[in-house]
């Protein structure tokens with residue numbers, strides 16, 4: 001990693017390549033400049049956000065759940081194993097966690113690939129300020145251009161794509177697809193819409209305990225996979241899982257004993273019965289109705 005690691009960024013509106021000039025990122029023609037503030041590339045003008053996005057920003061800027069990954073290390077290890085297999089021996093140079101908050105996934109990617117430039121993009125500046133040393137935080141809207149074409153080896157939406165509405169998802173996927181190199185890997189690790197009990201929780205007061213943002217909706221993996229394919233990527237792996245939640249995180253929720261029992265039971269059911277009997281799945285596997293999350297890996301053609 002070096003001070004020039006931000007040289008693969010573009011101006012979100014003009015798409016002009018930016019280059020590092022002291023504490024600023026300047027566009028090639030010198031007409032646009034963005035601050036580098038405490039090591040954070042400041043690409044976002046908050047007034048450019050929609051009202052919905054500004055609400056989202058306030059939610060995550062003021063969230064009282066700092067420093068706690070949602071999942072235990074096993075979830076990160078298995079996801080990174082999937083990415084490593086998809087890279088087929090290639091050592092990645094540039095990776096990004098999109099909607100990455102404090103960058104828990106980006107930090108683990110960097111531990112696994114120590115030489116990588118590990119970027120974390122988010123519209124919550126307060127979250128980015130908590131990103132670990134060595135990460136490359138970018139204050140940006142992930143539905144807009146951020147990276148120059150064909151500069152990324154790995155991009156991951158880790159519990160973030162479902163915070164975007166349909167049009168925003170399309171934009172974010174299209175921009176990510178453009179930024180990936182041929183052979184680059186895209187991973188989604190998101191709440192799975194086909195999980196039956198989730199539909200009930202969405203409709204009850206319990207939703208307030210578990211969803212920070214009232215607009216969030218779980219992901220229909222089959223639908224999103226079709227959209228990603230139209231952006232020139234092939235689906236290479238899809239599995240439905242109930243992840244091992246970080247119990248310290250669950251304890252911060254209202255009614256936590258209820259959720260602790262639920263997530264631990266689902267995790268064990270998944271490992272002991274669903275995987276051995278039904279399999280972790282393909283995009284239309286029956287296991288999608290029985291598990292909380294989906295994990296999908298795509299490779300750019």
Ligand SMILES: C[S@@+](CC[C@H](N)C(=O)[O-])C[C@H]1O[C@@H](n2cnc3c(N)ncnc32)[C@H](O)[C@@H]1O
Nearest residue numbers: 060099100101122123124141142158159160163
């Ligand atoms: C549930 S959090 C997940 C954060 C992180 N991936 C993690 O697992 O800790 C969702 C994140 O998406 C971010 N987000 C939502 N919409 C975004 C957008 N349009 N651009 C950038 N970040 C966005 C939120 O600010 C929030 O930090």
